Amino acid sequence: MAQVTLKADTGRPLGSRPSRRLRLEGQVPAVVYGQGEKPAHVAVNHHDLMLALHTDAGVNVVVNLEVDGGSAVPTLVRLIDKHPYKSLIRHVDFVRVSLTETIEAEVSIHFVGSPIGVKEGGVLVPARNSVQVEALPTEVPDAYELDVSALAINDQLRVSDLPVFANVTILDDPEELLVSVAVPAAEPEPEPEAEEGVEEGEAAEGAEAGTEPTEREPSEA
Incomplete structure (x- = not known):
């Protein structure tokens, strides 16, 4: 897993107004907690934070926070508050971690290749796009790549088919399903419509049959 270094400054004033002022200055309000230590309210540079979060590791990147120029503290991003429609981060939570203790993390799955079954008319149907793993913070995979090229129609790949990483x-x-190639659902055929001329002819015949007089036997006097 990738590691990045990010500078953080303490002493930021708390509250919504000071936080808005920080954002206008290109800073992001943040909090650092975990490992039994007191939470620290800090501010980080928005541009540097965006760069840190756009490595191949994504949000699983180990962020070494240099708080007030001190020694780097290994952390992971735990919560990101994004602007509803702008590419801006409004707040971020960092959790302190030990590089010698395992953590649980969610790792993305990337399906690569063009399945044989799709070329034959099938449809690739992903069931999951991530898995949960346990590893040291620096050994969490950036992502799993799963080759689906050999999948024919009705073939499947499961969690057990993922590549194996040491530690x-x-x-x-x-046995949980990850992806399959399915037969596309057949579209229902439209019901045949009766020809207008036939319907009218049948209706006319019915009308004639209904008006034809019936022969009655003469009654006995």
Whole structure:
């Protein structure tokens, strides 16, 4: 897993107004907690934070926070508050971690290749796009790549088919379905419509049959 270094400054005033002022200055209000230590309210540079979160590791990147120029503290991003429609981060939570203790993390799955079954008319149907793993913070995989090229129609791949990384334990059920190639659902055929001329002819015949007089036997006097 990638590691990045990010500078953080303490002493920021708390409250919504000071936080808005920080954002206008290109800073992001943040809090650092965990490992039995008191939470620290800090501010980090928005541009540097965005760069830190856009490595291959995504949010699983180990962020070494240099608080007030001190020694780097290893952390992970735990909560990000994003602006509803702008590409801005409004607040972020960092949790302190020990590089010698395992953590649980969610790792993305990337399906690569073009399945044989899709070329034959099937449809690739992903069932999951991530798995939970346990590993040291620096050994969590950036992502799993799963080759689906050999999948024919009705073939499946499960958690047990994922690549194996040393010192990484996948916590999900090995038999859980990840992806399959299915036969596309057949579209229902439209019901045939009766021809207008036939319907009118049948109606006319019915009318004639209904008006035809019936022959009655003469009654006995």
